[in-house]
Amino acid sequence: MVLTLTTAYIGYLELSGLYIVGFLLLTVTVKGQLVIDHYIGLKNVRGFWRLAMLGFVYVIPGIIFTGYYLTSV
Amino acid sequence: MSQSAMSESAAQPIIEKKSIEKEPLPGDLAIWFVIMAEMLVFGVFFIVYVVVRSNNVELFNEYQLELHRIGGVINTIVLITSSYFVALGIYEIRKGNIQRTGNLLLLALLMGAIFVGVKIWEYSFVFGAGIHLSTNTFYTFYISLTFFHFMHVLLGMVILTIIYIRLRQDKYSAESHQDIETGASYWHMVDLLWIVLFPLVYIIR
Numbered sequence: 001m002v003l004t005l006t007t008a009y010i011g012y013l014e015l016s017g018l019y020i021v022g023f024l025l026l027t028v029t030v031k032g033q034l035v036i037d038h039y040i041g042l043k044n045v046r047g048f049w050r051l052a053m054l055g056f057v058y059v060i061p062g063i064i065f066t067g068y069y070l071t072s073v
Numbered sequence: 074m075s076q077s078a079m080s081e082s083a084a085q086p087i088i089e090k091k092s093i094e095k096e097p098l099p100g101d102l103a104i105w106f107v108i109m110a111e112m113l114v115f116g117v118f119f120i121v122y123v124v125v126r127s128n129n130v131e132l133f134n135e136y137q138l139e140l141h142r143i144g145g146v147i148n149t150i151v152l153i154t155s156s157y158f159v160a161l162g163i164y165e166i167r168k169g170n171i172q173r174t175g176n177l178l179l180l181a182l183l184m185g186a187i188f189v190g191v192k193i194w195e196y197s198f199v200f201g202a203g204i205h206l207s208t209n210t211f212y213t214f215y216i217s218l219t220f221f222h223f224m225h226v227l228l229g230m231v232i233l234t235i236i237y238i239r240l241r242q243d244k245y246s247a248e249s250h251q252d253i254e255t256g257a258s259y260w261h262m263v264d265l266l267w268i269v270l271f272p273l274v275y276i277i278r
Contacts, residue, residue: 001150001153003144004149004150004153004270006145007272007276010276012076013232016134016278018235020277021277024272024276024277025272025277027272028268028269028272031153031266031268032268032269035099035153035156035261035264035265035268037175038160039156039157039159039261040160040257040258040261040266041096041099041159041160041262042098043096043098043165044096045095045097045099046095047095047187049105050088050096051110053111053265056112056116056265056269057265057268057269059116060116060119060120060269062124062270063123064119064120064273064277065125067120067123067124068123068277069128070127071126071127071130072203
């Protein structure tokens with residue numbers, strides 16, 4: 001909830017820049033991992049399925065950040 | 074090595090093995106293939122968005138500011154809360170609390186209905202302003218991504234409603250509730266997709 005409201009506040013201020021993008025994508029990863037581990041309940045599920053789900057919240061934000069980084073340089 | 078030390082060292086791996094014991098995947102295995110396929114499609118969609126944006130930065134930044142961010146924030150909070158209710162529902166059904174599980178599923182559905190209401194309200198502004206899929210590249214992505222996700226929310230609500238009806242017909246118990254876990258996993262995926270989609274389309278610039 002705090003992370004979502006922080007994201008909303010950044011949106012309200014219309015902030016931009018690589019650090020802001022990095023921070024916002026970090027909140028995506030943190031929220032995503034919380035959902036995967038605690039809501040879906042994959043925390044103690046070993047193997048492919050948990051890794052694939054975590055891959056989504058780590059790899060996709062990583063690619064998005066790379067895209068924004070390449071655009072900004 | 075003394076006998077007590079030997080038995081201690083033999084006991085150690087057993088304890089470690091127990092601590093990393095696997096838990097079963099929640100829900101039906103088939104839904105996990107569906108979830109993976111959906112996430113792959115959305116993942117590709119997100120990457121294409123970033124690639125296309127890199128060639129139209131000014132356009133994307135300009136039109137992104139026209140979106141109803143407050144609607145997006147409300148929908149994020151609503152969807153995460155809904156997911157939380159569903160997770161609590163799973164916790165309750167495992168304890169055999171049918172009544173509480175039903176109430177939590179109803180609350181989750183209510184949150185889903187709020188999401189749908191806010192989204193329709195948001196679309197009414199967009200389409201009311203004469204904006205459509207081919208207005209510009211940004212709106213092509215905004216409308217396709219959010220509408221595709223919106224369809225998943227509707228499907229998730231249908232699944233939760235069916236589960237709720239079956240729960241009220243005493244079809245589930247603490248021992249037998251795989252359908253609920255299956256539906257819950259799908260609903261959490263819908264939440265997870267929105268967690269990425271919202272900042273990407275509405276906030277990050």
